[in-house]
Amino acid sequence: MPESLLCGLIGTGIGKSLTPAMHEAEGAEHGLNYQYRIIDLNSRGLTALDLPRLVSSAADLGFRGLNITHPCKQRVIATLDALSEDAARLGAVNTVVFADGRAVGHNTDWSGFDRNFGRGLPDADLADVVQLGAGGAGAAVAYAIARRGAGKLTLVDADPLRAQQLRESLSVMFPDVEILSAGLDRLAAVLESATGLVHATPIGMVEHPGSAVPESLLHPRMWVAEVVYRPAETELLAAASRAGCRTLSGTGMAVFQAADAFEIFTGRTADADRMIAHMSSL
Numbered sequence: 001m002p003e004s005l006l007c008g009l010i011g012t013g014i015g016k017s018l019t020p021a022m023h024e025a026e027g028a029e030h031g032l033n034y035q036y037r038i039i040d041l042n043s044r045g046l047t048a049l050d051l052p053r054l055v056s057s058a059a060d061l062g063f064r065g066l067n068i069t070h071p072c073k074q075r076v077i078a079t080l081d082a083l084s085e086d087a088a089r090l091g092a093v094n095t096v097v098f099a100d101g102r103a104v105g106h107n108t109d110w111s112g113f114d115r116n117f118g119r120g121l122p123d124a125d126l127a128d129v130v131q132l133g134a135g136g137a138g139a140a141v142a143y144a145i146a147r148r149g150a151g152k153l154t155l156v157d158a159d160p161l162r163a164q165q166l167r168e169s170l171s172v173m174f175p176d177v178e179i180l181s182a183g184l185d186r187l188a189a190v191l192e193s194a195t196g197l198v199h200a201t202p203i204g205m206v207e208h209p210g211s212a213v214p215e216s217l218l219h220p221r222m223w224v225a226e227v228v229y230r231p232a233e234t235e236l237l238a239a240a241s242r243a244g245c246r247t248l249s250g251t252g253m254a255v256f257q258a259a260d261a262f263e264i265f266t267g268r269t270a271d272a273d274r275m276i277a278h279m280s281s282l
């Protein structure tokens with residue numbers, strides 16, 4: 001009998017998520033009877049306030065683990081028994097594993113971005129990185145960039161307070177990295193000398209078409225890493241390629257965060273190349 005495993009994803013607006021397909025296909029490759037359920041709060045008339053009940057029910061019902069997405073990544077922490085070191089530092093959890101009667105939270109958003117970055121832009125110059133977007137995904141990717149030992153990291157957001165707050169929390173964690181925040185009006189100035197640009201706003205998604213960065217600000221001395229993954233080639237990435245920048249799409253981050261969660265749930269090494277090929281075919 002193959003080992004049976006039940007996992008799920010809790011969040012809102014996740015009806016069309018590709019995560020179940022990625023996990024189940026990889027599980028099948030490992031000979032597992034792996035089922036991955038969508039638990040969409042909206043469609044069940046639930047809210048993030050129902051999380052404590054949902055998390056303890058999942059444990060009681062024999063779930064191996066849960067992925068957690070918007071708007072629950074912070075709120076879920078109060079329902080857990082322990083956190084990985086990185087999840088504790090980030091104050092956000094996207095993966096919960098149930099083992100030995102305990103619920104332990106991890107964060108594979110930062111590690112997914114980090115593994116994808118190391119694979120796609122291994123020798124990227126981190127001397128002067130600009131990041132646009134300081135929300136949930138932005139916090140995880142800025143953490144990864146700082147952890148990689150960036151020289152300077154400038155956080156820019158349409159909401160200056162968000163950029164400022166992220167700067168403050170990262171500065172405490174990474175005292176050796178020069179971390180700055182700037183308003184959108186400074187984007188052109190900070191990009192002039194940038195060696196890299198990370199894009200972490202929702203602009204470019206199918207639901208929010210366009211690009212948050214004017215094409216005229218892109219230059220071949222910078223690499224461009226995207227967080228948006230649907231579509232795989234955003235308007236920003238297309239413009240960056242035209243400008244002669246090395247680029248990294250958001251697809252790899254989405255796959256590697258799933259691969260890392262798969263490994264936490266199953267204890268097995270996921271084949272990330274196989275998962276990327278599968279995700280690209282969906």
Ligand code: NAD
Pocket residue numbers: 070109112132133134135136137138156157158159162184200201202203205212227228229250251253254255257
């Ligand atoms: P969020 O709402 O938490 O944060 C978005 C931030 O972008 C906000 O602070 C907002 O003020 C800022 N912003 C919006 N428009 C802007 C603009 N034009 N210029 C500057 N700042 C702007 O959202 P999030 O959860 O961080 O998600 C952001 C994107 O990341 C989404 O497209 C999401 O799908 C994607 N994402 C991808 C992965 C992946 O694995 N590739 C993982 C998580 C999120």
